[in-house]
Amino acid sequence: MKSTINIIGSGFSSLAASCYLAQAGYEVNIFEKNQTIGGRARQLIKDGFTFDIGPTWYWMPDVFERFFSDFNKKPSQYYTLEKLSPAYSVYFGKNDYVTIEDTLDKITEAFEKEEKGSSKKLKKFIDNAKNNYDIAIKDLVYNPGVSPLELVTPATIKKINQFFSTIKKDVRKEFKNDRLVKILEFPVLFLGAKPSDTPSFYSFMNYADFGLGTFHPKKGMYQVILAMENLAKELGVNIKVNSPIDKIIVENGKAKGIVSNGENFHCDVVVSGADYHHTETLLDKPLRQYSENYWEKKTFAPSSLLFYVGFNKKLKNVNHHTLFFDVDFDVHAEAIYDNPRWPENPLFYASFPSITDDNAAPVGKEAGIFLIPLAPGIEDTPELRSQYFEKIIDRFENLTSQNVKNDIIFKESFCLNDFVKDYNSYKGNAYGMANTLLQTAFLRPKLKSKKVKNLFFTGQLTVPGPGVPPSLISGKLVADLVTKHHSI
Numbered sequence: 001m002k003s004t005i006n007i008i009g010s011g012f013s014s015l016a017a018s019c020y021l022a023q024a025g026y027e028v029n030i031f032e033k034n035q036t037i038g039g040r041a042r043q044l045i046k047d048g049f050t051f052d053i054g055p056t057w058y059w060m061p062d063v064f065e066r067f068f069s070d071f072n073k074k075p076s077q078y079y080t081l082e083k084l085s086p087a088y089s090v091y092f093g094k095n096d097y098v099t100i101e102d103t104l105d106k107i108t109e110a111f112e113k114e115e116k117g118s119s120k121k122l123k124k125f126i127d128n129a130k131n132n133y134d135i136a137i138k139d140l141v142y143n144p145g146v147s148p149l150e151l152v153t154p155a156t157i158k159k160i161n162q163f164f165s166t167i168k169k170d171v172r173k174e175f176k177n178d179r180l181v182k183i184l185e186f187p188v189l190f191l192g193a194k195p196s197d198t199p200s201f202y203s204f205m206n207y208a209d210f211g212l213g214t215f216h217p218k219k220g221m222y223q224v225i226l227a228m229e230n231l232a233k234e235l236g237v238n239i240k241v242n243s244p245i246d247k248i249i250v251e252n253g254k255a256k257g258i259v260s261n262g263e264n265f266h267c268d269v270v271v272s273g274a275d276y277h278h279t280e281t282l283l284d285k286p287l288r289q290y291s292e293n294y295w296e297k298k299t300f301a302p303s304s305l306l307f308y309v310g311f312n313k314k315l316k317n318v319n320h321h322t323l324f325f326d327v328d329f330d331v332h333a334e335a336i337y338d339n340p341r342w343p344e345n346p347l348f349y350a351s352f353p354s355i356t357d358d359n360a361a362p363v364g365k366e367a368g369i370f371l372i373p374l375a376p377g378i379e380d381t382p383e384l385r386s387q388y389f390e391k392i393i394d395r396f397e398n399l400t401s402q403n404v405k406n407d408i409i410f411k412e413s414f415c416l417n418d419f420v421k422d423y424n425s426y427k428g429n430a431y432g433m434a435n436t437l438l439q440t441a442f443l444r445p446k447l448k449s450k451k452v453k454n455l456f457f458t459g460q461l462t463v464p465g466p467g468v469p470p471s472l473i474s475g476k477l478v479a480d481l482v483t484k485h486h487s488i
């Protein structure tokens, strides 16, 4: 009889792991607590509007291609990808914004207009970023984070100084214009830490941004979840929703099954794609590897306050992705990382998928998603949510020179309490654990439990880190480890 693997959760990492494990010949079952699959990448459908609840930026298309090609498939067999043109725009003041176009040549031109001589510097910066991308995303991130030696290759030895300098220092050394600095520091925010705590080597995110571009799957990011669900089902994976796991069954030091809705589901291996901290609470205390103190000391990626808004008209002066960097990022970052509290004047991000995708809103209307990054673990109340909506919508109206408040058909919010309730997220984090120097690769929580045999972890709190492409990679890494340690 085939060995059985029970997987907790149905986010990107769990779905990816399930595909690889089913392909390797195991009997694979996914147990998802929520009514629908996809985890942080679920979808909200309301009054003819469709919103991605979580990820909206499709970056690093090569990682998705590599995933599907491992099953002799292509993304295009499941969803239609469009390169956004322009990629996004960044507001710095009233009617004052920089547009990031869809090719490096056009972006270079925009840089030169902002700061004389910057185009040459940008070319050099992106050449180095591309080189880092080739080393990191095509190779390094596919290591399981078991040994520090994984990071030591002839290519990384040459770059050792880039592990000890930071993105903030490197960018500011070359570029003086504050707007260009903010634009170049933006991509590493996806890694969950401040640019001043992110090693220079991570400039590969700038190559992902300017070199590869920003894509949109038609009908939204959820199409990628549906694609992976289809692939998983084609490979024979069973998916159960409304199935929260309350306990991992351990006998003689080995994971033997899981308990859901009072029923035991026996298996040979358990893989959890649920938040790492939560998964360990499903074990008796002596079987947990990391103490509360360990988690407390880690740098977590931000949580977020999100609004999903249906507008009764088309909006002006915005792009599919629009960033509002008209306030001081350092002050906001301090409120996220150093002295956790609600930021007085937050930066925010807005997405209007209906600008490029007719499926996102009824004709003549606009779907808007607004996101304010917040510290995990802070208070979350309906009053705070409303107060912050007012703050950003006032600024939005002023910066983009239009009235929108009277055209709001509905607004739904999602914040820390929802991250905890819906995903069992540690302190309500949105993007998992940040990628800082001391939280990279072998220094992250491990894919394989050191205390319970046949228990494995995947997802944004383990290797390689936060984001959809890393979650796909995490699923592959855990499947490789399981296959190595447990025969079919």
Ligand SMILES: Cc1cc2nc3c(=O)[nH]c(=O)nc-3n(C[C@H](O)[C@H](O)[C@H](O)COP(=O)(O)OP(=O)(O)OC[C@H]3O[C@@H](n4cnc5c(N)ncnc54)[C@H](O)[C@@H]3O)c2cc1C
Pocket (backbone or CB within 6 Å): 008, 009, 010, 011, 012, 013, 014, 031, 032, 033, 034, 037, 038, 039, 040, 041, 053, 054, 055, 056, 057, 058, 059, 243, 244, 245, 246, 273, 274, 275, 278, 304, 306, 371, 422, 423, 424, 430, 431, 432, 458, 459, 460, 461, 465, 466, 467, 468, 469, 471
């Ligand atoms: C608001 C937001 C915006 C983002 N934007 C981007 C972006 O633009 N681009 C990008 O690349 N990335 C983005 N990310 C990050 C990206 O979405 C995540 O890194 C990725 O989706 C994480 O996948 P995962 O599999 O690790 O975890 P999750 O998606 O959290 O999956 C974990 C699953 O486990 C389930 N679960 C938890 N506990 C249990 C239990 N006891 N029993 C059963 N099931 C359980 C949860 O319900 C969930 O389905 C964003 C994230 C958020 C929240």
